[in-house]
Every structure is written in structure tokens, then in C-alpha cells.
Amino acid sequence: MNNIPSVDLADFLSNDPKRKEKFVQEIGSAYEDIGFVSLKNHFLTDDLVEDLYREVKDFFALPIETKKKYEIEDGGGQRGYISFGKEHAKDSKKADLKEFWHFGQEPEADANLIEEYPKNVKVTELDDFNKIGMEAYRMLEKTGIYVLRALALYIGLNEFYFDPWAKNGNSILRPIHYPPITSEPDGAVRAGAHGDINLITLLMGASSGGLQVLRKDGQWIDAIPQEDELVINVGDMLERHTNNKLRSTIHRVVNPPRDDWDKPRYSIPFFMHPRSDMKLNCLEECIDEDHPKHYADITAGEFLHQRLVEIGLLKK
Numbered sequence: 322m323n324n325i326p327s328v329d330l331a332d333f334l335s336n337d338p339k340r341k342e343k344f345v346q347e348i349g350s351a352y353e354d355i356g357f358v359s360l361k362n363h364f365l366t367d368d369l370v371e372d373l374y375r376e377v378k379d380f381f382a383l384p385i386e387t388k389k390k391y392e393i394e395d396g397g398g399q400r401g402y403i404s405f406g407k408e409h410a411k412d413s414k415k416a417d418l419k420e421f422w423h424f425g426q427e428p429e430a431d432a433n434l435i436e437e438y439p440k441n442v443k444v445t446e447l448d449d450f451n452k453i454g455m456e457a458y459r460m461l462e463k464t465g466i467y468v469l470r471a472l473a474l475y476i477g478l479n480e481f482y483f484d485p486w487a488k489n490g491n492s493i494l495r496p497i498h499y500p501p502i503t504s505e506p507d508g509a510v511r512a513g514a515h516g517d518i519n520l521i522t523l524l525m526g527a528s529s530g531g532l533q534v535l536r537k538d539g540q541w542i543d544a545i546p547q548e549d550e551l552v553i554n555v556g557d558m559l560e561r562h563t564n565n566k567l568r569s570t571i572h573r574v575v576n577p578p579r580d581d582w583d584k585p586r587y588s589i590p591f592f593m594h595p596r597s598d599m600k601l602n603c604l605e606e607c608i609d610e611d612h613p614k615h616y617a618d619i620t621a622g623e624f625l626h627q628r629l630v631e632i633g634l635l636k637k
């Protein structure tokens with residue numbers, strides 16, 4: 322396999338049980354193997370994608386002093402702006418060559434969650450930035466819920482098993498700007514090799530190239546979807562919950578060849594998290610004699626906290 326497999330959400334949404342089952346098997350077996358797919362027929366319209374990129378580019382083009390107004394010290398980088406040099410891959414000392422923004426969940430009437438989640442940060446210089454960002458957030462969340470339904474069926478759970486955990490979950494939409502490279506990067510890369518923390522990641526923008534995925538045989542392969550496709554991968558939380566049945570695959574964003582150093586890169590991952598009280602304990606359905614329980618019991622909230630410290634966004 323030299324590229325990641327492509328799947329069609331329209332199969333899952335069709336009324337034909339055979340097509341639905343085909344989608345379940347295709348995505349499930351891809352996640353047992355390479356851990357990544359590209360997916361067409363998601364819920365983001367071309368207009369929404371275009372509007373979102375415009376807003377994101379306008380935001381990152383603001384002067385650094387303006388952007389820094391939106392950076393929250395000691396917030397664990399969970400909302401607002403995160404400047405250059407802050408985040409590094411878990412086992413790396415070099416910071417990634419990127420700046421980014423975080424939109425978080427705006428929960429429906431649930432007093433506990435309204436209190437738990439930090440408020441989104443409003444950008445006053447751009448009228449539509451927050452509105453468009455949250456529209457995209459909703460469409461990615463909707464797409465992700467269908468993917469989780471397919472995975473629940475693949476694992477042998479009730480189709481709607483993940484729904485109550487994913488709805489109002491602690492998900493994050495992260496527009497990223499990798500600026501032009503202006504001097505020898507000295508070992509630093511756009512994004513160092515890492516696995517994602519969350520349940521699944523839905524990524525916009527990988528069609529421009531640079532994303533690489535580590536295949537089981539140790540080879541890095543390019544993950545370049547069609548322009549209208551999202552890249553969707555399993556994160557560490559789902560790997561843990563499924564006792565390693567579904568794989569959270571290591572990936573990275575490499576620097577372009579020197580001739581293209583002047584080109585910025587923009588990408589927009591949606592990190593789909595459950596509510597923090599979800600137990601990630603290994604599922605019974607994924608434990609047997611050949612696959613003994615691999616991980617200690619932990620909640621999503623505890624796991625997230627541990628990982629934010631490891632990647633440099635939280636102090637303790």
C-alpha cells in the first residue's frame with residue numbers, strides 16, 4: 322500500500338445495507354492496518370471550506386502583537402492563539418515550525434460542561450472568523466460522529482455507542498499556519514513525528530502535500546488525499562479503548578524541498594475528543610487470549626492532562 326485507502330461516506334449513509342457494511346469493513350480494516358483513510362462526501366461544503374481558509378489566512382496575516390493578545394498564558398493552549406515555538410512532539414525537544422489557533426466546544430445546555438470548558442476567544446479584528454470557525458467545527462463533528470458509528474459497528478458494539486460521549490465532547494478545531502522557512506531549520510520540522518491524543522482526527526488541507534504516515538513495515542509514505550477529501554485517522558484514546566485493535570499511527574509534516582521554502586502551508590485538523598468523563602478502559606470486545614488487556618483504566622480527562630504536559634502545553 323503506497324497511499325492511504327479512500328472511503329466514501331455516502332456508502333455508510335445510503336439505505337443499502339450492503340453499501341453500509343462495505344464502508345464499515347473498509348474503514349475498520351484500514352484502521353487495523355495503516356490507521357489512516359481519506360474520506361469523500363463529508364458535510365463540509367466547498368463554500369464553507371473556502372470561507373474558512375480565507376478567515377484563517379487573514380487571522381495569521383495579522384501583526385504578531387495582535388495575535389499575541391489572543392494567547393492565554395497557563396491555559397494549557399486549549400483556546401485561542403498558540404505562538405511559534407510552543408508545541409513539540411511528545412518525545413522531541415525541538416519545537417514544531419508552526420503557529421495555530423484553537424476553537425473549542427460550545428456545549429448545549431449542560432451546566433457542568435459549560436463550567437468545565439474554557440470559553441472560546443473572540444477575534445475582534447475579523448467579523449466572521451469565529452462564526453465560520455464554529456460552522457466548520459459543527460460539520461466536522463457531524464462527520465466524525467458517523468465515522469464513530471461505523472467503527473462501533475466494526476468493533477461489535479451498538480452503532481450509537483459513542484454518540485453520548487462524542488456529543489458535547491471536548492473536541493478542538495485547530496487551524497495551523499506553517500510559515501515560509503527563511504533559514505536553515507537545524508533539525509526542526511513543520512510537525513515532528515507523533516500520534517494524536519484524541520479519539521479520531523479529521524484533517525482538512527493535506528492535499529497540498531507534506532503529511533507522511535509511518536507504515537507498519539517502518540516506511541514513511543505520503544498521505545495525499547484528493548482535494549475534496551478529509552484525512553481521518555485514529556488517535557491514542559481510541560487505540561487504547563480498543564486495546565490496540567484500531568491503530569493510532571505515527572505521522573509528521575516534513576519540510577518542503579528548498580525551492581519551496583517560500584511557500585506557507587495551512588492545514589486544519591479537528592481533534593475529536595469525548596467528554597472528559599468517558600472511561601477509556603479497554604473494551605471487553607477487544608480483549609481475548611491472544612489480545613490480553615494492554616492498558617490500565619483511565620478517563621479521557623486524565624489521559625488528556627497527562628499528554629498536554631508531555632507536549633509542552635501544560636506545565637504540570
Ligand SMILES: O=C(O)CCC(=O)C(=O)O
Pocket residue numbers: 497512517524526527532572573574588589590
Ligand atoms: O498539518 C498537518 O497536515 C497535520 C498536523 C497534525 O498532524 C497535527 O496537528 O496533529
Ligand SMILES: [Fe+2]
Pocket residue numbers: 515516517522572
Ligand atoms: Fe497529528
